[in-house]
Amino acid sequence: AQKVTQAQTEISVVEKEDVTLDCVYETRDTTYYLFWYKQPPSGELVFLIRRNSFDEQNEISGRYSWNFQKSTSSFNFTITASQVVDSAVYFCALSENQGGSEKLVFGKGMKLTVNP
């Protein structure tokens, strides 16, 4: 069965620090998708990135970067020069096709607090 582990439950940093959020996943499938979502205090889920299992290229989007390593089943997320607005809960998730149906499984989330 698919599983997503976010070992860190809560991190607190000071503004401008870099922070890396770890994500380790388990799946038996060769085709799957990995996601990161942000949930700010307002509660909505904000899509950050989707990566398919065949694309191991790292990605950078502004201050955000993602490192996907199939060899270690990890999909880590780094925020460079963190800002107060980055304070949120971040979820890593795995989507897999089981029996013809796509299902998204979430990690338990990691609460990031960025202090001024």
Next chain:
Amino acid sequence: NAGVTQTPKFQVLKTGQSMTLQCAQDMNHNSMYWYRQDPGMGLRLIYYSASEGTTDKGEVPNGYNVSRLNKREFSLRLESAAPSQTSVYFCALNGRGGWGYTFGSGTRLTVV
């Protein structure tokens, strides 16, 4: 969130009462999902529907029923609410190939 409408946004129930959470989409996606979010637990799948007229259990289906009578709507029913069902409920859609999951804005349910 564009394309997914959840109602109501907030609800307080007494133990034993029933209610239905509604989810409607205008994105013409086949797959729809209901998740619940509890502190420290992430989002857990309650039920999902791969297409109109089909539903399947997720990780935490006990105490819930669902209905997918048409492509647009996927409802979640609590027949006899319990305090353990106090949670934030999210409806989600998915297009093909895990391309993109779209989430509703959530329903905050409190059972007293």
